[in-house]
Every structure is written in C-alpha cells, then in structure tokens.
Amino acid sequence: PDMRAAEDAGARNAQLTKPPGALGRLEEVAIWYASWRGDPRPRIERPQVVVFAGNHGVTARGVSAFPAEVTAQMVGNFRAGGAAINQLAQAAGARMDVVALDLDRPTADFTEEPAMSEDEVVAALAAGWQAVDPEADLLVAGEMGIGNTTSAAALAAALFGGAGGDWVGRGTGVDDAGLARKAAVVDEGLALHPQAKDDPLEALRRLGGRELAAMAGALAAARAHRIPALLDGFICTAAAAVLEKASPGALDHCLAGHLSAEGAHGRLLQALGKAPLLDLGLRLGEGSGAALAMQVLKGALACHSGMSTFAEAGVSGG
Amino acid sequence: PDMRAAEDAGARNAQLTKPPGALGRLEEVAIWYASWRGDPRPRIERPQVVVFAGNHGVTARGVSAFPAEVTAQMVGNFRAGGAAINQLAQAAGARMDVVALDLDRPTADFTEEPAMSEDEVVAALAAGWQAVDPEADLLVAGEMGIGNTTSAAALAAALFGGAGGDWVGRGTGVDDAGLARKAAVVDEGLALHPQAKDDPLEALRRLGGRELAAMAGALAAARAHRIPALLDGFICTAAAAVLEKASPGALDHCLAGHLSAEGAHGRLLQALGKAPLLDLGLRLGEGSGAALAMQVLKGALACHSGMSTFAEAGVSGG
Incomplete structure (x- = not known):
C-alpha cells in the first residue's frame, strides 16, 4: 500500500462535510482503498467479477446435495446470464468473466490421492492469474464446484488445525448424515496427507481444487496489479488463506465482503483477522456476497471522492 | 401487503437456480418487497430519497457539537450535490429531493414549551406526505437538523419509557459534558410534557421537530402508495416509531436499513422488532445508511426477478 496516498486520503476525509467519523x-475502507490504488481520491469504475468453476473427485463420496453435473450446468447458466452472480455483478456495474477449469477432468478424490498433480495446480493458479484484468480497480473472485465446501473444509483444517467436524458445513444443503460424511471424508483426507499441514501450497494441491487454486492465483495477481479485492464466502476465503499462510500479509489488499452462513466461515475470517462488511446469511458462493459488498465499497469511495469539503461548501466546522 | 403476490414470489424463489435458502x-426481503408491491416479480427502478431539514430551539441548551446555522448550510450542500447522501443516492440510482422546513423559524425549546403548535406539526406531517412521489418504488426518508438527536431521544423516551440517559448519544460528536447536558435536557422535557407518554402524536408535537414529523408523514404516505421504505438511523427510526405506537403494524412496509452507531438506535430497532440490513458504524443521518441499504434491496430484487429457474436454465434440482 501507498502510505502517502493513505495520509492524503485521511487528510481529505477529515475535511469532508460530515461530523468526524x-x-x-465507509471512511476506513475508503482510505484503505486509496492506499492500495496509490491515489488519495480514487473512484471504483472498472470492477471485475471472475467466477471459476471446477469439478471434484471427492463428490464420489456423497458429500453434496447436488449431482456433479450441476457444475457444468451452472457454468452454462453463468454464460447465459441467469445466475445470482450475473444479477449482482450487473447491479454493481462489474464486468463478469467465467472460467471453467477442465470440468470434464475432475480432481482426484483426496481421500485416495492428491487432488491435483503439481502441473495441474500450477496450471490452475496461472489460469486464475491470467483471468484478472490488469485495468480492473476492484476484484471479486467467485467459484462454482459441486463438492467444493468439502475441499475448502479440508484445506482450512490443514491450514489452521482442527478436525473435519470443526470446518464442514451444509454446503448446498446436505442433511445430518451428509454432514457427518463430509466430516469423515475431511478427516480421511487429513490423515492421508500429513504433508499438507506444513506447506500451504501443498495443502492446496492435495486437498483443494482447480477453482480454489485459480481464486488464489487471481487474488495474488490482484495484489501485483494493486487491485483491491473483496473475499466472498467460505470457499473463496479458504483459497485466499493459502496465500496468507504462505506469506503473512499477502491478503492485506483484501477485505472480507461478507460473513457467509456456511459452517466455519466466521472462524476462518477470525483466523485471518478480517471483519466482514455484510452479514446477510448468504451461502451461495459464486462471488455473490462479495459482489453485494462491492456496492458498499463503491458507496464509500463515492462519498470519499465526491463529497465537498467544509470550505468548498461553506459549512461551519465542528 | 398482498399475500397472493407473496405466495407467488415464494413459489418463484423456490425455483431459482440456487440451493434453497x-x-x-435477500430471499426474505425480496418476497416481502413483492408483497408490498403486489407483484410477484418486481424490480426497483424508481427509488426516492427525501431529506427533510428542520431547526430546533433546544440547541440553545448547548446540546450539539455544531452551531445551528449548519442546518441551512447543509441544505445548501445537499442542493449543490456535495453531501454524503448525494453520492449515495446517486450510486443507488435514486431521485433525491430536499425539503427545508421553515429553517428561519426553529421549533420552540421543548424544555420551555411544546416544540410545535398543532398547526405546525400538521403542516410538517403534510409536507412529508406531499414530498413522496406516488410513482416511487422505494423510499428513504432522511434528515438534517442540528440538535435533532436530542429531540429524537426525548421522543423515544416518551414512546418507550426510560430516562434521558437511556436514549441520548453523542450525535455529531458532543463530549462527556455535552452528553450529560443532553440527558438532563431530555429529562426536563419529559417532566414538562407528561402528556407525551400517552399519546404518540402529542409526543411528536411536544418533543419532536419539523423534520421528524415530516419523516413520519412521508413514511405514512409511502404506505398509502404501497411504496416499501427503508428506515435510516436513530432520528428517522424515532420519528417512524410514532406511527407504530399510534397504530401497531404501521411500519410493516418498512425495513431497518442499518444499525447506526448513535446511542440507542439498536434499542429502538429492538423495540420495533426490526433487524437491520447493514451494520457499518454510520451515524450521519441524511438517509445515508438507508441509501446504502437500497443497494442490498435492489440486489435482492435483481436476483429474485432476474435469475433463471432450474427449468429455464436446464440445471438439475437438488
């Protein structure tokens, strides 16, 4: 972040026609945003939403309420403009891209072998990196992938400790038996891949999925381009946590867009020290909660950069 | 509300391409909105923000961090487009109107006499009613009025019981001595106007202010026109509470836009049984928090009315 821009933005904020604070x-996030853009008076004019889709071998274990073919069907829905994220991206004035990652080649079932080879995880990270528009000024990385809350729970457990039961949730809507299956599957994965505990990228490769790796790649690219980003729900945040664990501070350009209703998202955000902007009980993924939070950030910057100062408006200061 | 529209909206919601719930x-508020519009698939296309401004005789008691002339100066700022609410209304695609209510004739100091005569409070209620565009499809009633957190605290105490200390907050930023003064002033007002406790409209007349009465009038008009509304912060909510106390259920067409950082706003919302959509530490008034919440409601309706169903998208149901 550009601390000079942050200082100048803070000085501007103090002069705007409103009582201090x-x-x-909105004031805090506007100054934060200014620091990452290196501009004390920026606007959000080119937001981008990218939805990454991947398939998961672990669906063979009956961990989802929906069949695996729904991933590809939903990609069709994204492309046709019919999903929730299409409406929310449009409402936020955001460009939306959809990146389907080898849907006909699911990851391996992580209870049997690593989800991805080294080449595969690198390819997915690179696909995420490439998907980011370097001219964007705000990024949301979303996902779709039947089975991926199980993968995200395993990843979170490897990164932060605890057992499957601490990290799984109902995802798209499994019943109690399904939830117990998810916890057991995560525990099997953790037992099979002890290497995952010491190496965040190895955790991503062994327990993650292509869309998770792609989100991590996209968020890393955003940082390189000084594009602030909003984290979405549990899966996005678990993918992002790989970066933070690999290099503390790597998510300083990210805010938590919302608190998801999915299982342990709150615990994950707490581990990352991120306070969510919204808390509306969403648990859809796709980037939906973060896309909604884009409006909050846009509003914050509209105020910060559009308001008059006391002097400009001829208003008496406090 | 139109329960047939609510049922049809609920049936549509169940078919949209997302896991149930x-x-x-967003689902709950979309169905609620549909019920008030009498349309199972509505959009928000003509939102309106009205900012009412009034001056308060009680400012003579040193209850605000800003001088009383700031009310008129801020009206100038609203008209010139330089205030926070201008930026937030614009971001939400909302029409914004500003209604200055006899600024050169402040209400009487309620520690000495009733704030308004009967004619005055009726005129302010009517001004609020008239300000609502009958063709609007979402309303935010905001306010500006140096001294009006004191007035709102007195009104809330009259409506819901308790003493000044239970309802006052720092407003635009008074110090501890100012806060104590506000509490004492409210207690004086409550003691002088015992009639306020039994009659919500009398409480509004004796302890309120023109912009508070106008907000109540506007919210009542919105109901008559079946225009859903979003409550803003402490002052707006105190004004709205007059309607609810006068006629329980009178605020069923209103959602709480946000939880303000001002004093007892949370307690007031709780008394009204309203859960806020946003909680971002705002305490500006002007309708700012509610204008930001407009984006949440717009997003909810964009999803509800814009998404494809499972059948339309060819996606397998859960």
Whole structure:
C-alpha cells in the first residue's frame, strides 16, 4: 500500500462535510482503498467479477446435495446470464468473466490421492492469474464446484488445525448424515496427507481444487496489479488463506465482503483477522456476497471522492 | 401487503437456480418487497430519497457539537450535490429531493414549551406526505437538523419509557459534558410534557421537530402508495416509531436499513422488532445508511426477478 496516498486520503476525509467519523467503516475502507490504488481520491469504475468453476473427485463420496453435473450446468447458466452472480455483478456495474477449469477432468478424490498433480495446480493458479484484468480497480473472485465446501473444509483444517467436524458445513444443503460424511471424508483426507499441514501450497494441491487454486492465483495477481479485492464466502476465503499462510500479509489488499452462513466461515475470517462488511446469511458462493459488498465499497469511495469539503461548501466546522 | 403476490414470489424463489435458502436474507426481503408491491416479480427502478431539514430551539441548551446555522448550510450542500447522501443516492440510482422546513423559524425549546403548535406539526406531517412521489418504488426518508438527536431521544423516551440517559448519544460528536447536558435536557422535557407518554402524536408535537414529523408523514404516505421504505438511523427510526405506537403494524412496509452507531438506535430497532440490513458504524443521518441499504434491496430484487429457474436454465434440482 501507498502510505502517502493513505495520509492524503485521511487528510481529505477529515475535511469532508460530515461530523468526524460519522461515516463509520465507509471512511476506513475508503482510505484503505486509496492506499492500495496509490491515489488519495480514487473512484471504483472498472470492477471485475471472475467466477471459476471446477469439478471434484471427492463428490464420489456423497458429500453434496447436488449431482456433479450441476457444475457444468451452472457454468452454462453463468454464460447465459441467469445466475445470482450475473444479477449482482450487473447491479454493481462489474464486468463478469467465467472460467471453467477442465470440468470434464475432475480432481482426484483426496481421500485416495492428491487432488491435483503439481502441473495441474500450477496450471490452475496461472489460469486464475491470467483471468484478472490488469485495468480492473476492484476484484471479486467467485467459484462454482459441486463438492467444493468439502475441499475448502479440508484445506482450512490443514491450514489452521482442527478436525473435519470443526470446518464442514451444509454446503448446498446436505442433511445430518451428509454432514457427518463430509466430516469423515475431511478427516480421511487429513490423515492421508500429513504433508499438507506444513506447506500451504501443498495443502492446496492435495486437498483443494482447480477453482480454489485459480481464486488464489487471481487474488495474488490482484495484489501485483494493486487491485483491491473483496473475499466472498467460505470457499473463496479458504483459497485466499493459502496465500496468507504462505506469506503473512499477502491478503492485506483484501477485505472480507461478507460473513457467509456456511459452517466455519466466521472462524476462518477470525483466523485471518478480517471483519466482514455484510452479514446477510448468504451461502451461495459464486462471488455473490462479495459482489453485494462491492456496492458498499463503491458507496464509500463515492462519498470519499465526491463529497465537498467544509470550505468548498461553506459549512461551519465542528 | 398482498399475500397472493407473496405466495407467488415464494413459489418463484423456490425455483431459482440456487440451493434453497442460499441467498439468505435477500430471499426474505425480496418476497416481502413483492408483497408490498403486489407483484410477484418486481424490480426497483424508481427509488426516492427525501431529506427533510428542520431547526430546533433546544440547541440553545448547548446540546450539539455544531452551531445551528449548519442546518441551512447543509441544505445548501445537499442542493449543490456535495453531501454524503448525494453520492449515495446517486450510486443507488435514486431521485433525491430536499425539503427545508421553515429553517428561519426553529421549533420552540421543548424544555420551555411544546416544540410545535398543532398547526405546525400538521403542516410538517403534510409536507412529508406531499414530498413522496406516488410513482416511487422505494423510499428513504432522511434528515438534517442540528440538535435533532436530542429531540429524537426525548421522543423515544416518551414512546418507550426510560430516562434521558437511556436514549441520548453523542450525535455529531458532543463530549462527556455535552452528553450529560443532553440527558438532563431530555429529562426536563419529559417532566414538562407528561402528556407525551400517552399519546404518540402529542409526543411528536411536544418533543419532536419539523423534520421528524415530516419523516413520519412521508413514511405514512409511502404506505398509502404501497411504496416499501427503508428506515435510516436513530432520528428517522424515532420519528417512524410514532406511527407504530399510534397504530401497531404501521411500519410493516418498512425495513431497518442499518444499525447506526448513535446511542440507542439498536434499542429502538429492538423495540420495533426490526433487524437491520447493514451494520457499518454510520451515524450521519441524511438517509445515508438507508441509501446504502437500497443497494442490498435492489440486489435482492435483481436476483429474485432476474435469475433463471432450474427449468429455464436446464440445471438439475437438488
């Protein structure tokens, strides 16, 4: 971040026609955004949403309420404009891209072998990196992948400790038996891949999935391009956590867009020290919660950069 | 509300391409909105923000961090487009109107006499009613009025019980001595106007202010026109509470846009049984938090009315 821009943005904020601090978190996030853009008075004009889709071998274990073919069907829905994320991206004025990652070649079942080979995880990371528009000024990386809450729970457990039961949730809507199956499957994966505990990228390769790796790649690219990003729900945050564990501070250009209703998202955000902007009980993924949070950030910057100062408006200061 | 439209909206919601309930509160508010519009698949296309401004005799008691002339100066700022609410209304695609209510004739100091005569409070209620565009499809009623957190605290105490200390907050930023003064002033007002406790409209007249009465009038008009509304912060909610106390259920067409950082706003929302959509530490008024919440509601309706069903998209159901 550019601390000079942050200082200048803070000085501007103090002169705007409002009581000090009256815009609450909007003030804080506007200054944060300014620091990452290196501009004390920026606007959000080219937001981008990228939805990454991948398939998971672990679906063979009956961990999802939906069949695996729904991943490809939903990619069709994204491309046709019919999904929730299409509506929310459009409402936020965001460009939306869809990247389907080898859907006909699911990852391996991580209870039997590593989900991905080294070449595969690198290819997915690179696909995520490439998907980011370097001219974007705000990024949301979303996902679709039947089975991926199980993968994300395994990844979170490897990164932060605990057992499957601490990290699994109902995903698209499994019943109690399905939830118990998910916990057991995660525990099997953790037992098979002890290497995952010491190496975040190895955890991503062994327990993650292509769309998780792609999100991590996209968020890393955003940082390189000084594009602030909003984290979405549990799966996006688990993927992002790989970066933070590999290099502390790697998510300083990210805010938590929302708190998902999915299982342990709150615990994951807490582990990352991120306070969510929204808490509306969403648990859809696709980038939906973060896309909604784009509006909050856009509003914050609209105020910060569009308001008059006390002097400009001829208003008496406090 | 139109329960047939609500049922049809609920049936549509169940067919949309997402796991059941995965959009959390967005689903609930979309169906609620549909019921008030009498349309199972509505959009928000003509939102309106009205900012009412009034001056308060009680400012003579030193209850605000800003001088009373700031009310008129801020009206100038609203008209010139330089305030926070201008940026947030614009971001939400909302029409914004500003109604200045006899700024050169402040209300009387309620520690000495009723804030308004009967004619005055009726005129302010009517001004609020008239300000609502009958063709609007979502309303935010905001306010500006130096001294009006004191007035709102007195009103809330009259409506819901308790003493000044239970309802006052720092407003635009008073110090500890100012806060104590506010509490004492409210207690004086409550003691002088015992009639306020039994009659919500009398409480509004004796302890409120023109912009508070106008907000109540606007919210009542919205109901008559079947326009859903979003409550803003402490002052707006206190004004709205007059309607609810006068006629329980009168705010069923209103959602709480946000939880303000001002004093007892949370307690007020709880008394009204309203759960806020946003919680971002705002305490500006002007309708700012509710205008930001407009984006959440717009997003909810964009999803509800824009998404494809499982059948339309060829996606396998759960």
